[in-house]
Amino acid sequence: MKRVITPAAILATAVLLVAGCTPGSNSDSGSSDSKTFEFWSFTGINQKAAVDTYTKAHPDVRVKLTEVGSTSETAQALTTALAGGKVPDLVLIQGDDLPKFMQSPENFVDLATLGADQKKGDYLDWVMKQSMTEDGKIIGIPTDVGGMAMVYRTDLFKAAGLPTDREQVSKLWPTWDALLDVGRRYVQATGKPFLDNVPTSVFFQAVNQGSERYYGPDRKLSYDKNPQVKAAFDLALKVHAAGITAKQASWSTGWTAGMGKGDFAAVSAPSWMLHAIKTNAPGTAGKWDVATIPGGSGNWGGSYLAIPKRAKNAKAAWDYIAEMQSPAGQLAHFLQQGSLPTTPSVYSDPQLLAKTDPFFSNAPIGKIYTDSVVGIKPFYIGPDDPTIGIELLNALTSVEQGKVAPDQAWSTALTNVKNALRG
Amino acid sequence: MTTVLRPATAAKATGQPTRQRRIQLGVRERLAPYAYIAPFFLLFFIFGLFPLLFTFYVALFDWDPIGERHYVGLANFSELVDDPRFWGALRNTFSIWLLSTVPQLLLALGMAHVLNHVRLRAATLFRMSVLVPYVTSVAATTIVFAQLFDRDYGMLNWFIGLLGFEHIDFTASVWGSHIMIATMVAWRWTGYNTLLYLASLQSVPRDLYEAAAVDGANGWKQFRHITIPALRPIIVFTVITSTIGGLQIFTEPLLANPVGGLTCGAARQCQTLTLFLYEQGFGRFSFGYGAAVGVALFVIVVIVAAINYLLVTRIRSERP
Numbered sequence: 001m002k003r004v005i006t007p008a009a010i011l012a013t014a015v016l017l018v019a020g021c022t023p024g025s026n027s028d029s030g031s032s033d034s035k036t037f038e039f040w041s042f043t044g045i046n047q048k049a050a051v052d053t054y055t056k057a058h059p060d061v062r063v064k065l066t067e068v069g070s071t072s073e074t075a076q077a078l079t080t081a082l083a084g085g086k087v088p089d090l091v092l093i094q095g096d097d098l099p100k101f102m103q104s105p106e107n108f109v110d111l112a113t114l115g116a117d118q119k120k121g122d123y124l125d126w127v128m129k130q131s132m133t134e135d136g137k138i139i140g141i142p143t144d145v146g147g148m149a150m151v152y153r154t155d156l157f158k159a160a161g162l163p164t165d166r167e168q169v170s171k172l173w174p175t176w177d178a179l180l181d182v183g184r185r186y187v188q189a190t191g192k193p194f195l196d197n198v199p200t201s202v203f204f205q206a207v208n209q210g211s212e213r214y215y216g217p218d219r220k221l222s223y224d225k226n227p228q229v230k231a232a233f234d235l236a237l238k239v240h241a242a243g244i245t246a247k248q249a250s251w252s253t254g255w256t257a258g259m260g261k262g263d264f265a266a267v268s269a270p271s272w273m274l275h276a277i278k279t280n281a282p283g284t285a286g287k288w289d290v291a292t293i294p295g296g297s298g299n300w301g302g303s304y305l306a307i308p309k310r311a312k313n314a315k316a317a318w319d320y321i322a323e324m325q326s327p328a329g330q331l332a333h334f335l336q337q338g339s340l341p342t343t344p345s346v347y348s349d350p351q352l353l354a355k356t357d358p359f360f361s362n363a364p365i366g367k368i369y370t371d372s373v374v375g376i377k378p379f380y381i382g383p384d385d386p387t388i389g390i391e392l393l394n395a396l397t398s399v400e401q402g403k404v405a406p407d408q409a410w411s412t413a414l415t416n417v418k419n420a421l422r423g
Numbered sequence: 424m425t426t427v428l429r430p431a432t433a434a435k436a437t438g439q440p441t442r443q444r445r446i447q448l449g450v451r452e453r454l455a456p457y458a459y460i461a462p463f464f465l466l467f468f469i470f471g472l473f474p475l476l477f478t479f480y481v482a483l484f485d486w487d488p489i490g491e492r493h494y495v496g497l498a499n500f501s502e503l504v505d506d507p508r509f510w511g512a513l514r515n516t517f518s519i520w521l522l523s524t525v526p527q528l529l530l531a532l533g534m535a536h537v538l539n540h541v542r543l544r545a546a547t548l549f550r551m552s553v554l555v556p557y558v559t560s561v562a563a564t565t566i567v568f569a570q571l572f573d574r575d576y577g578m579l580n581w582f583i584g585l586l587g588f589e590h591i592d593f594t595a596s597v598w599g600s601h602i603m604i605a606t607m608v609a610w611r612w613t614g615y616n617t618l619l620y621l622a623s624l625q626s627v628p629r630d631l632y633e634a635a636a637v638d639g640a641n642g643w644k645q646f647r648h649i650t651i652p653a654l655r656p657i658i659v660f661t662v663i664t665s666t667i668g669g670l671q672i673f674t675e676p677l678l679a680n681p682v683g684g685l686t687c688g689a690a691r692q693c694q695t696l697t698l699f700l701y702e703q704g705f706g707r708f709s710f711g712y713g714a715a716v717g718v719a720l721f722v723i724v725v726i727v728a729a730i731n732y733l734l735v736t737r738i739r740s741e742r743p
Contacts, residue, residue, distance in 0.1 A: 072684070076705045083488035100708065104490040246575075249682040249689075252594075253569055257576040387707060390684050397682060397689035401595035404690075422502050422712075 036062040037089035037316040042074050042303075043067045044275070047092065050324055050333055057323075061316065071097065071303075078308075082107045087308040090317035093140060095302040098130060099383040102139060109307040111138040114318040122327055123342045126378025131304050139306055141325050144339035146270035146301030147369035148205055148293040150179075151277065154361060155287050156265040160189040166363060170292040176206060176235050179294045183244035186265060193246035193264045198236045199396035200250040201268040204389070206232035209298035211377040214388045219380055221421075223388050224414055233413070236396050237406050247400040256280045268293065270300045271340040271369045278359050290363040297372045302342065340369050347374065384421060391416045475721070482714035489708075499715035509716065511691055512699040513723070515601065519676075519695060520669035522605035527613050528661060534613070535620035536650050541629070550621065553614035565607055565678040569594070572603045594680045600693035604675045612668070616661050623657040624650065659735045666731060670724055673697040696720050 041047035051063045068074040071094035078101075081087045093101060101107065116138045120128050123142050131140035150173075154164040162182065163169055173179035183194035195201050207213060210228035215221055223229050239245065246264040248255040258264055260281040269277065269290075277288070305325065307317050323329055330341035331349055338357070346352055347370040355366035395413035398404040404412050482499055486492045503509050537543070538550050556564065571578050572593040580590040593599035627649065635645050651658075676687040676698050685702035687693040694702070696716065704713025 072706070079488055079705075079708055101489070104487070107489050248575070251681050253573050254575050257573070261576075263575070390686070394682075394686065394689040401592060401689065403595060419506060419508055422506065 034313060035060050035316060036064065037311075037313040037320070038064045038066070039090040039092075039317070039320075040066050040068050040074060040078065040088040041092045042071050042094070043069060045272070045339065046337055049337055053332070053336075054320060054324055061320075063320070075100070082308060087310045089307065089311040089313045090320060091306055091308065092143065093304050093306055095130065095146075095304065096381070096386045096389070098140060098304055099381050099385060101306070102131070102133065103383055105133050105137050105139055107309055108139045109309055109311065109314050109318075111141060111307065111318070111321075112136065114307075114314070115322065116141060119322070119326075122345065124344055124373065124376075126376060127302060127342050129378060130381060131306075140304030141306075141321050142342040143303050143305055143325055143330070144272070145299050145342050145373050146272050147340050147372040148208070148268065148270050148298040148300060149368050149372060150266055150291045150293055151269045151274070151288050151360065152266040152291060153262060153284070153287050154289050156190070156192075156262055157186075160186045160265070162186060162189075164289070166289050166291050166361075169289070173291075173294045174296075176202070176239075176294045180239055180242055180244070183239070183266075184242060187244050194244040194266060195239070195246070196248050196255060196258065196264045196267050197245050197250060197397075198240045198247075198400055199393045201245070201266075202239045203232055203236035203396055204300060204393065205268045205293060205298060206235050206295070207389075207392075208300045209293075209295050210379065212379045213381065214385050215380045215382040217380060219382060221382070221384065221388075223392075223417065229392075230410070233392065233396070233410060237399065237409060240396070240399055240406060245400070249397055249400075260284065262287075271338070271365070272301055274338060274357070274360070274365065285359045286361060288359065289361040290357075290365060290368050292368065293372060297374070297376055299373050299376055334366065338365065340373070344374065387420050388417050391420050478714045478717045478721075481710055482718050484711045486710035486714070487708060488710050492711075495711065499711050500718075502712065503715050503719060508691060508694075508699060509696075509719070512694050512696045515597075515676075515687075515691075515693055516670055516672070516695045516697075518597075518601050519604050519608070519672055519693070520666070522601055523608035523612075523672075524662075524665045524669050526605075527609040528616060528658070528665065530609070531613050531616035531620055531661075532650075532654070532658075534617045535624055535654075536646050538617065538621050539624045539650075541632075550618070553617045555614065556611050557615045559611075561611065561674045562678055564611060565675050568603065568607045568610070569679045572599075594682070594688060595692070597690075597692045600680060600688055604672070604679055604693055607675045607679065608669070608672060612665065616665070619657055619661055620654055623654055627653040663728070663731050663735070666727055667724060670720070670727065671695075671697050673701070677701075696723075 039047075039051065047067065048065060051065050055061055055063055066088070068077045074091070075093060075097035078087075078091050078093070117136075119141075120132075120138060124145065127142045127145055131142065132138050152169060157164050157169070162185065163172065172182050186192075186194040207229055210226075210232070212222070212226055212228055214223035214226070214229065216226070246258055248258050248264070259267070259277065260283055262284070267273075267277070278285075305321050307314050307321075311317060324333070327341070327343035327345045330343050331346040331352060333339060334341050334346075335351060335355060341347070341352070352366040352370065353364065355364065356362040357365050392413050395404060395409050395416060398412070399406050399409045483494060483496060484492045485495045485499075534553065538546065538553070543549065570576075572580075574580060574590055574592040574594070577593075579593075584590060591599060593603045631649050632645055635649060640648070672695050676693050676695050677685070680687045680693060682689055685694075685698060685706045687695070687698060691699075697720070700713050700716040700720065703709050703716060
């Protein structure tokens with residue numbers, strides 16, 4: 001008797017659970033209010049402001065906004081939801097996480113069917129390309145890009161006898177080698193580090209400025225053969241050898257503390273990092289300014305809005321995308337929040353060009369950052385990009401921490417990437 | 424319903440249990456205990472056994488949670504054996520476990536002995552305050568400790584600097600990061616174990632200590648010959664629970680060293696097995712490989728528990 005019951009019970013339970021977990025067994029498609037939809041976003045980017053703007057204009061619409069967590073936590077939550085759970089109607093996906101979801105486009109609504117095919121021309125082509133499948137399905141609409149610039153402390157530059165005007169500072173470093181010379185001069189004059197670190201402030205910027213990153217144009221892995229990746233890596237090692245950095249890994253507690261204390265004078269800052277600098281070092285308001293990145297242009301980051309296939313109210317979610325991510329919508333969001341539009345038609349808008357930020361000595365952030373994303377050479381970003389990026393970054397961090405010899409760094413990095421790509 | 428009940432009521436009325444009723448009673452009495460324990464086992468099957476078996480199943484696949492899955496047999500396990508990251512995580516797990524558990528239990532034992540002292544004033548205050556770290560959020564504890572151990576701005580390195588030594592980059596080195604995490608774990612659990620020991624100590628008759636004192640035994644001798652033997656069963660219990668907990672340390676390494684995402688440092692110097700599992704399963708979404716790590720962890724815990732069990736039975740048979 002007992003012997004029969006136990007396996008039967010397990011089987012019954014298993015069947016129940018598996019049925020509940022299978023994608024497509026959509027039992028919760030009950031009727032819902034057509035004016036209500038659920039929206040998952042990241043923390044720290046104040047998506048609530050955009051939602052408030054929208055609901056003010058449409059008082060009959062209700063948006064249930066959930067700030068899930070960091071960008072990767074949001075992607076993790078979305079993965080579990082897609083694998084078998086309640087999915088949101090609208091979700092924000094960070095650019096580096098997108099390729100993973102692009103591998104299974106059947107999990108998302110093809111936005112072309114909702115009218116996105118008429119709007120795709122509004123966006124930067126190389127950004128739009130990332131969220132389109134080869135057969136023309138549109139999975140996501142880009143919400144912002146991560147244009148590049150350098151932020152620097154005018155007070156510390158002055159003390160070191162360097163120019164402080166942003167035009168002159170930008171002219172100091174047309175190339176990364178020139179930046180290295182400026183760094184040497186700064187360290188000689190003050191005895192203090194110039195940059196925060198090598199892996200993020202040098203390597204991650206330089207590698208994102210190339211015409212090809214870890215995948216070739218044929219969408220096959222090429223990180224170990226691509227001379228541009230190796231050049232960015234070698235540049236990072238060269239800057240390390242010059243000893244001009246504080247060796248504070250980005251986002252670590254020491255990085256935040258050092259920024260507040262002025263223990264380094266310059267940080268590479270994609271447009272989305274300005275917010276982090278403001279919140280991490282509020283006492284330094286007005287002491288920063290923004291100059292161009294060596295090399296002039298580049299992009300790191302950016303996000304997309306997507307609608308999961310099982311969404312209850314795809315229509316309401318699409319209406320939100322269509323209105324808030326239109327060129328006018330993105331411009332308004334930029335003026336309010338500072339995230340950089342992906343719609344080049346507004347790049348010459350007088351309001352965007354006139355936008356300044358008092359925290360950064362009234363630098364015209366609209367102009368500086370949009371200048372850095374026009375004329376970018378697009379490259380393919382694949383599903384393993386985040387893994388490869390982290391391993392290369394980690395190898396350089398190990399060099400800074402004195403755990404890996406610089407001449408061993410590249411081979412260590414390649415071994416680590418190979419290990420990380422298994423499984 | 425009523426028809427079923429009728430014979431029973433009839434039997435009750437006559438006061439003479441029939442043979443049928445006696446059998447019924449016997450069956451009920453024999454089944455009742457199973458019904459009482461059923462809720463636990465039902466929940467255990469759903470939330471314990473099923474996920475466990477399912478993990479074994481998933482480990483045989485190349486499993487993308489939102490995409491395709493292919494049966495690969497034992498390939499995940501052979502990959503795992505060749506993967507230096509797995510062996511590194513195993514080393515880190517055991518090192519952090521030893522560094523946190525051993526000092527923690529010794530300290531708890533000593534503290535329980537002191538807190539049990541007759542002449543201790545405000546005993547309840549002290550006894551309750553050892554539990555404060557346990558009720559503090561792990562995330563908050565971890566963030567505070569990570570700042571204490573910081574290379575340039577941490578309080579610990581400030582003292583080290585005052586003493587004229589060079590700053591130590593705790594998070595960057597293997598030992599430094601292990602000591603840092605072990606400290607967090609010990610900080611959290613020492614008070615909890617102290618209370619367990621204390622509760623057990625309070626059942627030890629005071630006369631024993633008084634008699635020992637009269638016989639001239641000092642504090643250490645009392646501790647060695649009365650406290651420790653009395654605590655033997657509870658020591659065994661805490662060793663087993665802290666072993667199982669110690670092999671599954673996760674939150675501390677996840678939050679202590681944000682450099683490198685889920686790797687606990689650029690060289691994975693403090694990535695534990697559970698964090699490696701999480702990195703594979705939910706960072707890279709390789710459910711199959713992550714599940715294989717889970718199975719390996721399961722086997723390791725079973726082996727360590729078996730060793731524990733053998734040691735425990737030896738200690739039990741050793742009578743004081």
